[in-house]
Amino acid sequence: MANAWKKDRSIKIATPKTLFLLFSTSLLLLTFFYLFSHTTTTTTTTTSSNPNPNFHSLINLPNSLIQPFDCYKSPQSHPVIANLVEGVKYPFLYSLSDFGSLPDKPHKNIVRILKGKLFRRPDISATVQELLEKMKGEGKTGIFVDVGANVGMATFAAAVMGFRVFAFEPVLENLQSICNGIYFNRVGDLVTVFEAATSDRVGNITFHKLVGRLDNSAVSATGAKLAFKSNEEIELQVRSIPLDQVIPDEEPVLLLKIDVQGWEYHVLKGAKKLLSRKKGEAPYLIYEEDERLLQASNSTSKEIRKFLHGLGYTHCRLQGTDAHCTK
Numbered sequence: 437m438a439n440a441w442k443k444d445r446s447i448k449i450a451t452p453k454t455l456f457l458l459f460s461t462s463l464l465l466l467t468f469f470y471l472f473s474h475t476t477t478t479t480t481t482t483t484s485s486n487p488n489p490n491f492h493s494l495i496n497l498p499n500s501l502i503q504p505f506d507c508y509k510s511p512q513s514h515p516v517i518a519n520l521v522e523g524v525k526y527p528f529l530y531s532l533s534d535f536g537s538l539p540d541k542p543h544k545n546i547v548r549i550l551k552g553k554l555f556r557r558p559d560i561s562a563t564v565q566e567l568l569e570k571m572k573g574e575g576k577t578g579i580f581v582d583v584g585a586n587v588g589m590a591t592f593a594a595a596v597m598g599f600r601v602f603a604f605e606p607v608l609e610n611l612q613s614i615c616n617g618i619y620f621n622r623v624g625d626l627v628t629v630f631e632a633a634t635s636d637r638v639g640n641i642t643f644h645k646l647v648g649r650l651d652n653s654a655v656s657a658t659g660a661k662l663a664f665k666s667n668e669e670i671e672l673q674v675r676s677i678p679l680d681q682v683i684p685d686e687e688p689v690l691l692l693k694i695d696v697q698g699w700e701y702h703v704l705k706g707a708k709k710l711l712s713r714k715k716g717e718a719p720y721l722i723y724e725e726d727e728r729l730l731q732a733s734n735s736t737s738k739e740i741r742k743f744l745h746g747l748g749y750t751h752c753r754l755q756g757t758d759a760h761c762t763k
Contacts, residue, residue, distance in 0.1 A: 485506035507615035522554035578688030587613035606674040635676040636705035678706030698729030
C-alpha cells in the first residue's frame with residue numbers, strides 16, 4: 437500500500453505554479469467575456485437600426501430632412517401571409533397587408549394559397565425586371581426609386597436582381613409588409629424605406645386610407661373611393677417630401693416608378709431636378725396615368741405631359757394605364 441492515499445497527507449495549493457495557472461486562466465476568461473460583450477453590443481446596435489445600415493455612406497445625405505424607416509422598431513404585423521410570385525424571371529416573395537373580408541370573401545391571393553398556387557404576378561413586377569435586366573445588359577448602374585411602394589411588389593422585383601431601391605410608402609400596414617419582405621428576400625442591404633408621401637413640398641398632407649383596400653389609399657378622398665366606394669375610409673396626416681430633397685445630385689437613378697392614385701403630378705413636380713438630368717442620366721419614368729384619378733387630385737394627363745415635355749421627356753407611350761417616358 438505504498439502508493440495508497442494517506443489521510444494525513446498535506447495538500448499544497450498555494451504553490452507558485454498553481455497561482456500562476458489560476459491567474460492565467462482568470463485573465464483569459466476576462467478577455468473572452470469582454471470580447472463577447474463588445475461583439476454583442478455591436479451586433480445589437482447594428483440590428484436595431486434601419487435594415488440598410490450603410491444607407492448614409494451609400495448615398496451621402498448631409499442634413500437629410502427624413503430618416504429611413506426603422507423596420508426593427510416597427511411593430512410586427514400579424515398574421516403574416518406571404519408567398520412567392522408566379523411567372524417572374526427573378527423569384528421573390530411579398531406579404532399581404534389586406535386579407536379581404538374574412539372568412540366570406542378572402543383576398544384572391546389567399547384563395548390561391550389554399551389551392552396550392554403562388555401569388556398572381558403583378559404586371560409592374562415583370563415590367564421592372566424586364567427594364568432593369570435590359571439596363572444591366574447595357575452596363576448601366578444606379579438605383580430604382582419606388583414611389584407608392586405599397587407592399588413592395590416592384591421594390592422586391594428589383595432588389596432580388598441586386599439593385600438598390602429607395603421605397604416611399606406612407607401607410608403603416610404596407611410598411612410592415614415591406615419590412616416582412618425585406619427579411620424574406622434577404623435584401624436588407626439593398627432596400628431603404630421611407631415613411632412618407634412624396635409631393636412637391638415639405639410638410640404634412642391629409643391622406644385617406646381605405647380599410648380593406650390599402651392599395652387604393654390616396655391623398656384625394658374622391659380618388660381613394662373611385663374604385664371601392666363601400667370601403668371604410670380613415671383620414672390621417674402623413675409626412676410629405678419632394679424626391680429632390682432626398683436623392684442627391686450625384687446618385688444615379690435608372691428607373692423611377694410612381695403609382696400614387698392621382699397624385700402623380702405633385703410627385704413629378706417635386707422631382708424636377710432629378711428629371712432635368714441630361715439624356716443618358718435622367719431616369720426611365722413609369723407613372724400611372726388614370727384620368728379619373730388625376731382629375732380627382734386637380735390635375736390632368738395633358739398637364740403632366742406638357743410638364744415632362746418641358747424637361748426633355750419627349751417620348752411617352754401608354755402601357756395599360758401606365759405611361760412610360762424617356763428622353
